[in-house]
């Protein structure tokens with residue numbers, strides 16, 4: 001569980017990015033922070049692994065204030081995936097994935113073997129292991145970024161617009177893959193995006209922000225779709241423009257699968273993982 005307690009952040013130039021933000025993000029669930037540019041999403045995300053320190057308030061992981069943790073250890077114990085994959089250009093894919101385990105003292109040969117298993121896990125051919133990042137497509141690089149973030153088997157995965165720079169088809173693939181991985185691994189994922197469609201596909205819980213880290217609405221995709229809190233949220237999710245005629249409903253009884261229904265409440269399918277229906 002990650003808890004923000006009255007967290008504020010003011011940068012030295014006077015910009016207030018977040019003001020008095022309090023919220024609990026449940027363990028083993030995917031929480032998606034969504035909102036337009038500059039509303040403070042990245043600032044909140046980076047306060048979890050202490051890349052940014054709050055001006056006031058606390059961030060707690062399982063009731064322990066991160067400010068009391070060793071910064072380097074904390075950072076290595078939390079997976080982090082960025083929009084630009086952040087891979088080291090002069091290291092092969094396999095060594096990029098093995099970086100953190102090696103820093104943590106895992107023998108190189110063992111770390112490389114684990115790295116190959118992680119490539120399998122994120123759907124990458126092991127044949128790519130000896131390539132350099134520039135020899136991969138954008139989507140492949142993001143998969144390597146996810147493998148690298150998982151390499152130290154973190155409980156928490158922070159993802160900052162990780163699929164923002166790839167084309168829509170690859171992006172949908174990556175989203176399905178992340179949902180599949182999450183069903184398998186059950187990490188506590190905090191995912192930042194400005195794309196509400198992406199938020200609804202990935203999230204157990206969505207937090208929609210106004211500027212200054214102020215929550216406009218928080219809830220499951222089904223709750224938000226069924227009852228937007230106000231005009232801002234309705235407009236943000238497109239409900240006011242008649243753009244959306246499909247809705248997602250949680251199904252409590254079947255392991256968290258999500259049902260897609262039309263505007264009349266008729267079920268038209270289940271959100272899948274991208275594999276063909278049998």
Ligand SMILES: Nc1ncnc2c1ncn2[C@@H]1O[C@H](COP(=O)(O)OP(=O)(O)OP(=O)(O)O)[C@@H](O)[C@H]1O
Nearest residue numbers: 011013015017036037038039040041042043044194
């Ligand atoms: N180092 C900094 N110094 C000054 N202001 C900053 C700094 N970092 C971020 N900000 C400001 O804080 C506010 C929140 O920024 P943040 O990056 O958290 O927003 P965001 O919601 O993640 O936006 P985006 O979707 O564009 O990444 C913005 O007004 C931004 O300009």
